[in-house]
Amino acid sequence: xxxxxxxxxxxxxxxxxxxxxxxxxxxxxxxxxxxxxxxxxxxxxxxxxxxxxxxxxxxxxxxxxxxxxxxxxxxxxxxxxxxxxxxxxxxxxxxxxxxxxxxxxxxxxxxxxxxxxxxxxxxxxxxxxxxxxxxxxxxxxxxxxxxxxxxxxxxxxxxxxxxxxxxxxxxxxxxxxxxxxxxxxxxxxxxxxxxxxxxxxxxxxxxxxxxxxxxxxxxxxxxxxxxxxxxxxxxxxxxxxxxxxxxxxxxxxxx
Amino acid sequence: xxxxxxxxxxxxxxxxxxxxxxxxxxxxxxxxxxxxxxxxxxxxxxxxxxxxxxxxxxxxxxxxxxxxxxxxxxxxxxxxxxxxxxxxxxxxxxxxxxxxxxxxxxxxxxxxxxxxxxxxxxxxxxxxxxxxxxxxxxxxxxxxxxxxxxxxxxxxxxxxxxxxxxxxxxxxxxxxxxxxxxxxxxxxxxxxxxxxxxxxxxxxxxxxxxxxxxxxxxxxxxxxxxxxxxxxxxxxxxxxxxxxxxxxxxxxxxxxxxxxxxxxxxxxxxxxxxxxxxxxxxxxxxxxxxxxxxxxxxxxxxxxxxxxxxxxxxxxxxxxxxxxxxxxxxxxxxxxxxxxxxx
Numbered sequence: 072x073x074x075x076x077x078x079x080x081x082x083x084x085x086x087x088x089x090x091x092x093x094x095x096x097x098x099x100x101x102x103x104x105x106x107x108x109x110x111x112x113x114x115x116x117x118x119x120x121x122x123x124x125x126x127x128x129x130x131x132x133x134x135x136x137x138x139x140x141x142x143x144x145x146x147x148x149x150x151x152x153x154x155x156x157x158x159x160x161x162x163x164x165x166x167x168x169x170x171x172x173x174x175x176x177x178x179x180x181x182x183x184x185x186x187x188x189x190x191x192x193x194x195x196x197x198x199x200x201x202x203x204x205x206x207x208x209x210x211x212x213x214x215x216x217x218x219x220x221x222x223x224x225x226x227x228x229x230x231x232x233x234x235x236x237x238x239x240x241x242x243x244x245x246x247x248x249x250x251x252x253x254x255x256x257x258x259x260x261x262x263x264x265x266x267x268x269x270x271x272x273x274x275x276x277x278x279x280x281x282x283x284x285x286x287x288x289x290x291x292x293x294x295x296x297x298x299x300x301x302x303x304x305x306x307x308x309x310x311x312x313x314x315x316x317x318x319x320x321x322x323x324x325x326x
Numbered sequence: 327x328x329x330x331x332x333x334x335x336x337x338x339x340x341x342x343x344x345x346x347x348x349x350x351x352x353x354x355x356x357x358x359x360x361x362x363x364x365x366x367x368x369x370x371x372x373x374x375x376x377x378x379x380x381x382x383x384x385x386x387x388x389x390x391x392x393x394x395x396x397x398x399x400x401x402x403x404x405x406x407x408x409x410x411x412x413x414x415x416x417x418x419x420x421x422x423x424x425x426x427x428x429x430x431x432x433x434x435x436x437x438x439x440x441x442x443x444x445x446x447x448x449x450x451x452x453x454x455x456x457x458x459x460x461x462x463x464x465x466x467x468x469x470x471x472x473x474x475x476x477x478x479x480x481x482x483x484x485x486x487x488x489x490x491x492x493x494x495x496x497x498x499x500x501x502x503x504x505x506x507x508x509x510x511x512x513x514x515x516x517x518x519x520x521x522x523x524x525x526x527x528x529x530x531x532x533x534x535x536x537x538x539x540x541x542x543x544x545x546x547x548x549x550x551x552x553x554x555x556x557x558x559x560x561x562x563x564x565x566x567x568x569x570x571x572x573x574x575x576x577x578x579x580x581x582x583x584x585x586x587x588x589x590x591x592x593x594x595x596x597x598x599x600x601x602x603x604x605x606x607x608x609x610x611x612x613x614x615x616x617x618x619x620x621x622x623x624x625x626x627x628x629x630x631x632x633x634x635x636x637x638x639x640x641x642x643x644x645x646x647x648x649x650x651x652x653x654x655x656x657x658x659x660x661x662x663x664x665x666x667x668x669x
Contacts, residue, residue, distance in 0.1 A: 201458055203475060203502040213462065213502070214476050220463035222453045222583055254585075307578070309585050 107181040108271035110151060110160065111278040115326065116142060116168040119286050125169050132290045134238040135298055137248075139285060141231035142168040143217060144319070145210065147197070147258065149189040151179055153268075163193050165210035165217070168283065181273050186264030191320050192227030195255055199223060219253060222306060226251040227258065228319055230288060234298055248302040250288075250315045257316035263325050280326040287322035294318060360494050363387045363511075366665060368519025369528055371559050374443050377456070380507050382514060385495035390512025391666055392487055393505060399478050400427050400471035407464065407509070410436040413664055416600035417516060422611025426470040433469070434577070435611035437596060438604050440518035440663055441560045450593045450609045452566060453583040457510035475502040516663050518599040519559065522656045534656055540646075541653025550640050550650075552623075555595045561657070566592035567634040570627020571608055579609070588632050600663075602655040616651045 116123040123139060131137045146164050150157040158179060166173040192198070197211060202218050205211040211218075217226045229251055233244035263281055271277045289296045294314040304311045363382040365374065380386055393399065397406040410424035410432075411417040417439035424436045434450050447453070448460040464470040465478060482488045483500040492500035495508065523542070525533035534542065546553040555563050566580040568591040575591030583589075593609045607613040613622060624647075626639025642650070 199455070201456065201506070202462060203458065203506045206501070207476070212476070213466065214474060218462075218466070220454075220459075220466045221449065221451075223455060223459055307582060 107273040108179050109276040110177045110179045110271060111174055111276050112149070112160075112177075112187070113172050113174045113278060113280045114146075114166055114168065114283060115172040115280060116283045116285055119284065122171070123168070123285050128244070129286065130238070131234075131286060131298075132295070133298070136235040136238065136240070136244060137232060137289075138234075138244055139230070139232040140169075141229055142285065143215070143226075144168065144191065144228040145193050145217070145225060146261070147190040147192050147194045149187060151177075151187055152185045152264075153183060154185065157188070160187075163197055163210050165215055167215075176276075179271050179277075181271050184269050184271065186262065186269065187279055188263070189261045190258050191261060191316055192253070192258040193225045194258070198225055198255070198258075219251075219306060222254075224253055226253045226306070227316065228252050230285075230315070230319075234302065236299055246302070248298065250304050250311070251306060252304065252312040252316035252319070253306055254309075254312070256309065257312055259316055259320045261320055261323060263323075265325055282324050282326050283319075284322045284324070288315065288318050291318045291321040293321060360385055363515060365515055365517070367517060368524060368559075370524075371517075371519055372444070374514065377443065377510075377514070380496070380511065382511050383495055385491050386508050386511040387515055387666060389488065389491040389495055389500075389504070390508035390510065391664075392491065393482075393509050394512055396482070398481060399465055399473060401473040402427060405471050410470075411439050413662075414603070416440055416518065416603045416659075416663060418604040420605070422606050424470075426467070427472045430469040432467075434609050435606065438518075438600060439513055440516050440599055441597060442516065443514040444560055444564075445594075446564055447594070450596075451578075451580050451583050452594050457513055458506045461506040461509040461513075475505060478502075479505045512666075515665050517665065518597070518659050518663055520659045520661045521599065522658075522660065523653070525660075526656075535652065537649045537652040538656045539653075541649035541651070541656075544642075544646055544650050545653055550623075550642075551636055554636055556598045561598040562595040564594060566594055567636070568592045568630050568632050569623070569637045570630045570633040571610075571612065571622070573628045573630055575630065577609065590632060591630055592632070598654060598657055600658050602658050616654050617647065620647050620650055 118124070118129055123142070125142075126138055126140060129137050129139075144166055146166070148162060149160040149164065151160055160177040160179070161175070164175050193211070200211070202211055202213045205213075207214065211225065217229060218224075219226060231247070231249045234246050234248050235242065235244050263279060265279070269277055269279065289298070294317060296311075296314065296318070301308075301311050304315065306312065361384055363384050363386070365382060367374065394407045397403050397409065399406060405427050410419045410426075412419065415438070419436035422435055424432045426432055437450060442448070442457060447455050448457065449463070454460045454463060462475050465473050465475050479500050479502045483492070488500045492498060492504055496504050498504065522533040522538075526539075526542075544550055555565070555567060557563055566589060568575070568579070572591065578590055580589035580592040581587060601616065605614060605616070607616070607619050613619050620642065623637060624640055624642050627633060627637045
């Protein structure tokens with residue numbers, strides 16, 4: 072059964088490449104010499120240890136009332152690593168975390184691996200590419216609602232919701248927040264190395280589970296979001312964009 | 327069989343030509359629809375730049391033209407590209423800021439759409455590097471068309487003339503990929519370079535009146551220096567300048583893209599071709615007449631922190647101002663910008 076999954080994944084990778092365009096295509100994944108196992112990456116949105124519930128009222132670090140209404144993000148240049156080498160898994164993946172955990176699968180070589188590295192966002196070459204190249208199902212398809220038409224590029228993350236600065240209030244949340252970090256300076260590295268590494272065995276699926284603690288988006292050792300003054304960035308507030316992008320990367324950890 | 331298909335396609339083009347408030351010039355060029363588009367460039371113009379896209383063919387240009395005038399590119403079928411880019415206004419609008427879907431107000435004055443093939447970047451802030459990518463922006467903009475290029479392609483793919491023209495142009499069903507390339511192809515064919523001033527430059531001294539010639543000399547004089555930025559075949563350096571329209575521009579302009587504070591309030595130099603047709607002027611349409619524009623530059627604009635040193639003001643008499651405006655009015659094309667139906 073697992074061999075069938077591996078074979079299906081290989082076929083999927085093959086048919087995913089479009090060759091009918093004169094425009095440069097996004098780089099194809101590096102061919103796999105020995106497809107013998109499967110890596111499953113699962114990204115799990117949480118709020119302080121519990122599964123994130125959209126449209127549910129939470130309290131942030133400053134005791135402000137917050138709901139999350141939209142949570143999307145890209146990871147770029149995902150690579151499985153081991154000493155002296157790395158295997159490119161994908162140039163970019165898209166995740167709509169508003170519907171819960173998101174999983175991606177890749178056929179990989181067997182053996183020991185140190186972990187995975189990636190970036191928050193879309194690599195430069197793809198970020199500047201023509202979105203009309205990408206059909207339905209492609210991470211860069213415009214239907215994902217992540218493309219900035221006016222600046223030619225993608226929002227690396229879209230984090231939206233509502234808030235109330237008054238912790239004592241019981242009124243409905245009406246103030247909207249929207250953080251859309253993007254552009255090359257927000258393309259930040261990520262590293263996920265399980266303690267003791269990870270082993271992929273022939274015919275097996277090895278899972279890497281990454282938790283995204285959305286509560287940490289508002290504060291980290293690198294910066295605190297002051298919602299009173301920092302509640303909207305549509306690519307026009309670079310300092311806020313970088314702070315949010317940094318906080319997002321720091322919110323991610325292995326389960 | 328092919329001829330019949332071409333004729334049917336042309337007839338359909340005519341049928342879909344007039345929709346709502348957008349007047350679509352009828353197409354009559356069915357017999358040459360399937361070959362390379364015979365783009366005519368004005369004397370002295372540089373060759374059309376390589377754009378890395380599909381070649382200009384009659385079918386791709388016709389397809390782009392049909393799309394340009396089709397309000398079904400907007401969510402509720404009310405706004406076409408031509409709703410804010412009128413052919414008889416050098417493909418610009420007549421109001422300071424165009425209104426899009428549901429009467430929503432846009433952000434900037436709609437620029438004329440001529441000689442776009444030579445622009446290094448699009449929009450007044452230069453945020454988009456290709457015409458293909460530019461074509462996506464108004465379709466997705468919530469205050470313009472508020473739709474989705476994939477959905478537009480799906481909506482139109484099986485309708486004529488799109489089904490026939492897409493097959494002729496690309497050998498495929500219309501997709502978002504073809505849609506944006508066709509719009510870009512059509513816009514690349516909108517060429518301006520047949521004004522009386524052009525004839526004058528080509529050796530016809532009678533092409534300009536005495537007043538217009540005096541205006542031309544003023545335009546290119548070191549004292550006024552208009553020709554420093556409004557230069558070349560498109561009468562634009564296509565670079566970004568703050569001309570002191572505001573002390574602190576409410577629109578960041580180029581800085582929106584570069585995030586560099588020194589670019590605040592800078593906008594791409596507009597072409598002056600057909601300037602008499604493209605009022606009101608400036609990125610936000612605040613100046614109503616060419617006389618007001620001349621007066622702005624004569625005053626040297628507002629004292630903006632990063633104002634171009636080229637905008638330093640000058641002294642001009644009423645007669646000189648009249649001559650300068652007369653010259654600017656001689657930059658209007660004497661033939662249609664849209665070459666699709668030229669004999």
